[in-house]
Amino acid sequence: MEQIKEMYKNVAVFGQGFVGLPLALSFAMRGCNVYGVDVVEGLVEDINKGITYHKESFEGKTIQQILNEQLKAGRYRATTDGVLAVRECNNIVVTVGIPIKNGEHDLSDLIECCTLIGRNLKKNDLVLIRSTVIPGTTEEVLLPILEKESGMKAGVDFYLAYSSERIAEGKAFEEFAYMPTIVAGINEESAKRAKELLEIVCKTDVIVASSIKVVETSKVFENVQRDVNIAMVQEFARFTEALGISIFEVIKVANTHKRVNLLIPGPGVGGYCIPNAYHYLEPKAKELGVNLDILKLSREKNANLPKVMVEIFEKLLKDVGKDLNGARVGVLGLAMKDYSNDDRISPAVEIVKILRQRGAEVLAFDPAVVTEYSFKVNTLEEALKDVDGVMILAKQKEFENINADDILKYVKPDVVIFDTKNLFEGFKKFFEDRGIIYKTI
Ligand SMILES: NC(=O)c1ccc[n+]([C@@H]2O[C@H](COP(=O)([O-])OP(=O)(O)OC[C@H]3O[C@@H](n4cnc5c(N)ncnc54)[C@H](O)[C@@H]3O)[C@@H](O)[C@H]2O)c1
Incomplete structure (x- = not known):
């Protein structure tokens, strides 16, 4: 384990989602004492029991193994007590996001989080914002809150910096460590403090930009x-x-x-x-x-692509004389991207919604996605049994060993297959030889 300077030993990471949890564990793995703060009690309870559904891994270990190791070592703990975390840590990292609903942004979670941090901030603390934000947010919205709530001056009494989060889910640990990290502070000292903190986790370049707005905008x-x-x-x-x-x-x-x-x-x-x-x-x-x-x-x-996908699929059904209304449709993959458990703003889920609105019966199988849906089934057989059409919308590890016979033994003989992921491209000829319509994107 590396030697960590005393001032970087205690880290609080606000938000324990797809970014915050692996980031908190990345600091813990390098020897920091870390509080992972979240407002969702059930999530915090699960994490403290060693349970997470994320599909991350690093150097041959799954995130579940890493989490359990760090909990056992006492270097990481999840909590809903943000006040305690700020009191005990002098490095405060924020990964709370800005949700978008119907095109409108909602800053309330981030504001609530920074209000609590401001109220409990101590002299010489570092606040490092890592959320993706509307350019200008750190200095124009969050800085005034932190100053007002703490009664202290940013850059004089406490340090404030922004560093963009660039990871892709599924590669979080790897990319925290080996993707160049960009940072800027409201003054030179803030940038320096943040850079040194980030270097505990980032083993490649930590690049200091000239202003926070440059990093937010980039x-x-x-x-x-x-x-x-x-x-x-x-x-x-x-x-x-x-x-x-x-x-x-x-x-x-x-x-x-x-x-x-x-x-x-x-x-x-x-x-x-x-x-x-x-x-x-x-x-x-x-x-x-x-x-x-x-x-x-x-x-x-x-944003319109799910509708386009349904239109393409509808045409395939028409080619075999069937209507979407009343059709039985098997769906493989509900995640927002391949090999992920994340179904937030997932086109696959949107496609299923449209199919159902148009009168189709949908049976969707995705072993990685934990969200409950009325149309979700637990096996490939349930998803494909007697279906008129199949849509492949996201890849999962469990789909890799499916072969053409596995599909054909369940589906109706005149099934149509719309494979938006090119997953079964290798069986194209096999399907076509049997008169089955198989289409990629
Ligand atoms: N997911 C990614 O791959 C990714 C990549 C790069 C950047 N980002 C950015 O990182 C940020 C976090 O994204 P995410 O995917 O981890 O989101 P997430 O929804 O998985 O996690 C955010 C967490 O913050 C918690 N939270 C809400 N209000 C809080 C508060 N007041 N105090 C403490 N916790 C609070 C939520 O309960 C949630 O668990 C966002 O700004 C996002 O745009 C995400």
């Missing part, structure tokens, strides 16, 4: 560019479809160009990060009088 741009790229490759997919060639092959070929990086089209854009990114830029752009037409159109197009 983070949102990083996500928005993926949103636009995905909207673009969806348009490419419609083009290649009409031309009768494979989008996956075109992308593979195009990406051999050293300066091209096309993303892979799927059934939509999900999760907490990419769909929200535009909505973090929009309010500031409005305030500044800046036009975001391309970004807005991309977001609208991507």
